[in-house]
Amino acid sequence: MIGACRHGRMSPGKAPMSTQNIFLQAPAIAPANRALRRHQRPCVLWFTGLSGSGKTTIAGLVERRLAELGLHTYLLDGDNVRHGLCRDLGFSDADRVENIRRVGEVAHLMADAGLIVLSAFISPFRSDRRLVRQLMEPGEFVEIFIDTPLGECERRDPKGLYKKARAGQIGNFTGLDSPYERPEQPELRLATLEETAEQCAQRVLDYLAARQLLAPPAA
Numbered sequence: 001m002i003g004a005c006r007h008g009r010m011s012p013g014k015a016p017m018s019t020q021n022i023f024l025q026a027p028a029i030a031p032a033n034r035a036l037r038r039h040q041r042p043c044v045l046w047f048t049g050l051s052g053s054g055k056t057t058i059a060g061l062v063e064r065r066l067a068e069l070g071l072h073t074y075l076l077d078g079d080n081v082r083h084g085l086c087r088d089l090g091f092s093d094a095d096r097v098e099n100i101r102r103v104g105e106v107a108h109l110m111a112d113a114g115l116i117v118l119s120a121f122i123s124p125f126r127s128d129r130r131l132v133r134q135l136m137e138p139g140e141f142v143e144i145f146i147d148t149p150l151g152e153c154e155r156r157d158p159k160g161l162y163k164k165a166r167a168g169q170i171g172n173f174t175g176l177d178s179p180y181e182r183p184e185q186p187e188l189r190l191a192t193l194e195e196t197a198e199q200c201a202q203r204v205l206d207y208l209a210a211r212q213l214l215a216p217p218a219a
């Protein structure tokens with residue numbers, strides 16, 4: 001068996017040798033009870049898009065609004081995770097896959113703890129995003145595509161990374177020499193050329209409210 005999952009759900013894939021003698025323990029407190037005690041419904045808000053598209057900015061605004069509503073959240077940010085949990089990983093395709101696999105497992109555990117998790121990762125590959133979705137209960141994974149054209153991301157270049165990539169100082173840069181696979185059916189698509197960051201954040205809040213994800217769970 002692989003990886004403990006909420007409601008008995010397993011991480012998809014074949015069990016590696018290292019987990020063959022590992023036995024899942026039934027949780028002493030059911031995840032639904034943890035969420036109940038927090039008076040909220042857990043979910044994962046998965047922001048995906050090119051570097052500089054606005055993931056961190058919009059996720060930060062959403063998290064602040066959720067906190068104002070008294071909800072318990074955690075924002076997983078690509079840069080921060082790469083300084084710790086994933087500091088051994090680079091930007092090859094294989095390392096990007098492993099990066100998202102780890103983040104997906106962490107997001108899943110945090111949702112198990114009853115939190116509303118916001119994750120801001122480029123997460124360029126559809127198959128990786130699908131794997132994280134499969135860890136979650138239906139309706140609990142909200143894929144939010146920050147749809148900003150490459151040219152605009154490059155114009156904003158908030159961290160100066162496009163400039164460095166164009167100068168040949170960074171390789172495997174998403175959108176330039178590494179692919180980004182657009183979500184085909186995201187729960188939300190936010191076009192940052194058409195709406196301000198505040199308006200985009202409000203659209204996320206509206207989506208959550210419409211699906212009762214801001215309301216306390218039924219006891």
Ligand code: ADP
Nearest residue numbers: 051052053054055056057156158192195196197
């Ligand atoms: P990412 O996390 O996707 O790499 P960041 O949030 O760090 O992107 O940077 C996005 C930049 O774009 C910020 O400087 C932000 O102020 C700017 N920006 C301009 N318009 C918008 C918008 N409508 N939504 C989000 N960010 C925007």
